Amino acid sequence: MPVYLDMDPGIDDALALYVALGSLPVSGVAAVAGNVELEKTYENARLLLEAAHRNDITVARGSSRPLVRRLVTAPHVHGTSGLDGWVKPTLQGYSGPTDPPWLSWPLLWRDEVSLIATGPLTNVAKLLWCLPEDRAGNLKGITVMGGAIHGGNVTPTAEFNFYVDPDAADWVLGGPVPVRLVGLDVTHRARMPWDAVERLGQLGSLGRILQDTLTWYGNHIERNPEGLAVHDAVAVAAYARPDLFRFESQKLQVLTAGDGRGTVVRLPESADRPAVQVAMDVDQEALLEWLWQRLVRLQEKFNQSP
Numbered sequence: 001m002p003v004y005l006d007m008d009p010g011i012d013d014a015l016a017l018y019v020a021l022g023s024l025p026v027s028g029v030a031a032v033a034g035n036v037e038l039e040k041t042y043e044n045a046r047l048l049l050e051a052a053h054r055n056d057i058t059v060a061r062g063s064s065r066p067l068v069r070r071l072v073t074a075p076h077v078h079g080t081s082g083l084d085g086w087v088k089p090t091l092q093g094y095s096g097p098t099d100p101p102w103l104s105w106p107l108l109w110r111d112e113v114s115l116i117a118t119g120p121l122t123n124v125a126k127l128l129w130c131l132p133e134d135r136a137g138n139l140k141g142i143t144v145m146g147g148a149i150h151g152g153n154v155t156p157t158a159e160f161n162f163y164v165d166p167d168a169a170d171w172v173l174g175g176p177v178p179v180r181l182v183g184l185d186v187t188h189r190a191r192m193p194w195d196a197v198e199r200l201g202q203l204g205s206l207g208r209i210l211q212d213t214l215t216w217y218g219n220h221i222e223r224n225p226e227g228l229a230v231h232d233a234v235a236v237a238a239y240a241r242p243d244l245f246r247f248e249s250q251k252l253q254v255l256t257a258g259d260g261r262g263t264v265v266r267l268p269e270s271a272d273r274p275a276v277q278v279a280m281d282v283d284q285e286a287l288l289e290w291l292w293q294r295l296v297r298l299q300e301k302f303n304q305s306p
Contacts, residue, residue: 001112001140002027003239006062007232008034008119009044011078011085011217015210016118016145016232017048019291022298023240027113030060034119034164035074036082038064041119044082046091052206052298053305063122066165074160077221085216086209112138116239117172118145118232120161125168128175141178145235147254147264148184149278158262159184162254166262170254179276181252182235183264186245186279190234190287191227194218204299230291237287238279244290246281 003024007013008031020026029049031042038061045059065071078084117124124142131139146161146169154163162169173179197218200211218228238245251267251274267273 001025001114004028004030004113004115006030006032006115006117006119006121006123007045008032008036008041008082009048010035010041010082010119010232011213012230012232013118014044014048014083014213015230016116016236017045018052018206018210018298019233019236019294020116021052021054022294022296022301023236026054026057028058028060030062030123032062032119032123033064033066033071033073034161035078036080037071037073038062040082043091044088047083047088048209050092051089051209053302063126066120066122067125067167069165069167072164077217079216079220083213085213110135110138112140114140114143114239116143116235118161118235120165121146121168121172122165125165125171125175128172128177136176139177141180142172143180143182143235143239144172145182145187145232147181147252147262149250149264149266149280150185152262153184154262155259157260157264159264162264163262166254166256169262170256173252173254173276174273176274178274180238180242180247180279181276182231182238182279184231186238186282187229187231187234190230190237190282190284191224192230192288192291193227196288196292197228200295203295204303206299206302207295210295233291234279234282234287237290241287241290244283244286245279247277248280249275250278252276252278 148159152158197214200207251271253265255263
């Protein structure tokens with residue numbers, strides 16, 4: 001089944017993209033403003049694909065701001081470029097679609113596809129608004145990196161992606177397409193050890209991009225002795241290898257105003273809202289091995305490409 005990625009690269013998005021390229025039939029990427037501004041996330045996605053010799057994958061230019069509020073970014077985590085630590089090359093002759101992703105993903109209108117979203121959910125909410133009712137079943141599921149049941153990373157209760165656009169997050173979690181939610185409850189349990197970050201450079205040129213950016217990332221956030229939280233790559237794994245996770249079915253709402261902005265609230269079973277499959281635990285050792293093997297596979301494919 002074709003897979004589309006919606007992301008805001010972003011350092012852990014870069015890892016997620018390369019893990020996805022090493023494991024899934026990625027048919028398209030859409031950029032959204034989040035970790036940094038849209039022009040930077042759009043360029044970063046194209047640069048990462050070009051570095052991997054995957055110019056066959058088009059990148060759509062998505063939303064430059066949340067649905068109804070000002071954009072909040074995270075340069076203190078990802079750097080002003082979004083991929084600090086990497087001396088980015090000049091983009092070479094990329095030509096992609098000019099339409100936004102909710103109009104330029106034609107497969108969504110006729111074939112079965114899945115979506116993995118690792119940034120604010122602005123594009124995804126717009127996509128659901130535009131999706132004709134008779135085609136909604138073609139979008140088989142949305143795997144989302146975002147939210148937290150127990151504790152946030154922007155406020156005591158809110159995770160970054162949901163904080164940036166809580167209105168979009170609430171819409172998607174209550175929408176017509178099944179959602180698998182991968183939040184801080186599980187991504188903080190799936191850390192990449194620091195020695196594994198250092199070993200990425202042994203994989204080759206793509207591994208060195210990841211090593212350089214993740215090292216910068218690790219030096220600019222709290223250096224947990226257990227390793228680096230690679231949130232977005234965990235979402236790719238939850239789509240590709242759900243057997244590595246423990247999920248709970250919960251009905252959720254995202255608060256959109258006041259001090260609780262971006263906070264995920266559990267609703268009673270009687271609530272008139274679809275259930276979301278929430279990742280609550282993961283086999284960390286098996287996950288890390290799977291991530292590493294996907295990156296090895298991607299580098300091998302890269303070495304064989306012309």
